[in-house]
Amino acid sequence: MHMDKLTSCSPRLLAESLSGKRLLEEEILLPEKCFQVLLSTKQLISIPAIENQKGSAKCIRCGNTSAHYFSEYPCGICQRKHLYCRRCIQMGRISECKPLYIWNGAEVHWPNHPNPLTWEGKLTPAQSNAAAQLEQAVNEKLPACLCWAVCGAGKSEMLFPAITAALKQGKRIALASPRVDVIRELFPRLEQAFQDVTIEALYGGSEHQAGKSQLILATTHQLMRYYQAFDVLIIDEVDAFPFYLDKSLMYAAKQAAKKQSTTLYLTATPRKNFRLQMKLGKLPHVFVPLRYHGHLLPVPKLKLSFHLSSQLANKKLPAAFRKWLMNRQNHQRQLLIFVPKISMIEELKEAITLLLLQTGAISTTEELQAVYAADKDREAKIIQFRNRELHALITTTILERGVTFPSVDVVVLDAGHEVFNEAALVQIAGRAGRSADDPSGEVIFFHDGKTDPMEKARQMILDMNERGRKL
Amino acid sequence: MNYCVYCYERIENSLTWSTWLTVEKSQALCASCAGKLEMISGKRCKVCSRAWSSSICLDCQQWRELGDNIERNYSIFHYNDTIREIITQWKFRGDYLLREIFRNELKSAFENQFANNNASLTIVPIPLSESRMQERGFNQSLALAEMLDAPVKQVLRRKSGEKQAKKNRKARLKRDNPFSITEPLKQAALIVDDIYTTGTTVRQAAQLLRLHGCPAVYSLTIARS
């Protein structure tokens, strides 16, 4: 991880590079002399990187407080043991040995852009309703506003008015997501939409590293380097993540936003406490119940198949799956098959291949592939599937969000498994019917006993469709 | 509850006869991560541990012609993607705990390959430069050495201003030795380090040790690249 070398030490450049951040010395690439001057003039001040009170430690950068993410090392410099944080170690080690530095010098004045939006597209009525509310939240400096938009609502365009408003007022903006793919996908679209504004996309291995622009796109991890930096913070797809990732995103967001700031949440499946706050009227929010193409969401069908999980464990496929395959509405649609565990991919691939061959869904074994998180060929397979070189794809929950294919039927095998929580199932169902040409793919949850998440996910989709019908 | 030190998956300890017998050897890795490490097995070069079908590989034959100064190197794992990532996180990111991944294998390699034949081995870590120490706060070679049941003596020091230039082997060997010695060592030495690549580093260390009266120098490394 490195930042652009600061070749000149002009006060403005220094302030732009260092303000709103909390950095380790190794991340501040200044000549030693310059660094020392900034310290002695108190333009940079140091704070402990780990707070350790009464035996309970906290990593100041990532907010980690859980003991099993801390470890110790014997320091060869100080000749004593130091605690260090393992949770955020990919960003450079946070330990008791080295402090973090925060900027205490002159404030940066970001430019006011009188007319920054270069995008000429049009929003759908549902989009523009939400866009207007988000814009209003920025203009009225509300602390938070949540946009509950269905999968496929076209959310990036909805953000343009709010971002425009912020840029007009010379505010600093960050858009953060836990997922690199989201950042990578949004970056060129924002560059197109705001052609005269410098934008940086920060993620592990990204080309930009300095992070000194007015508009920043960042993964959760990269957001951790910021401290009281942003007037407007947009958080995309907050929920349905492993709990620890989710928690650190919320911590990073809180740290990165200025004390007086507006946080906009974008989600298709809001977490419980957000839903409660909405109910209590404490969190301003807006719905986008229709997809950009104006069609309702495909509603999942729950199909009971006795002994499903034990069948799958024995590499057997449920009869109901075969029956559905034979009778599906549109055999042209590609098939996206979700399984709960990586190990099941290999176990079931042969059986699924055979079944698809028998039912005529595929004509050669090569038309079916499997992907999982650590798969080296993951990107390539996804592209093949998108180009329709593959007919069917078996996957774990890694494809539950973010990735879109125009025309698929979605199958979940063993939907009652604990990895398929409510939000994951809503996201999975959201893969179907994404294009205007084929807005109604089938979504089938095969299970051997209904679970709460299945019912709730279905209900959430029905509720959204109900709102959509009223528009 | 035990967690995998690398991926944080829970480690399920099924109680079988073998776990009863090895109850003190706790695992650092889950089965899935452990499965990605490849132990060097089968035929290997008896000098450098590279997988090799005859007794001494071509490189080591060359070393012999130049007048080799190490008895042999023993490496435990093949240098594959997984071990590279683990070593990167351990050494460069400074995730000290990850040395636990190597503890059991390092100990048994030490006992089987060295300790049994040579009771008076002294372990000598490869020293770290001052600037590396400032960055990482620990010396990975010493961290490995301290897991073994044998005396450790830090008799080598790194000269300042040393840089790992990418020269060819002869040039590297001929070039000034990056180490200096603080105290002569009269017992046989075992150098412990993370990776054996060309063998230059260990031979530079051995050259000095031998020059100051050390009778024999061996090497034990985690991975053979």
Ligand SMILES: [Zn+2]
């Ligand atoms: Zn941390």
Ligand SMILES: [Zn+2]
């Ligand atoms: Zn220290």
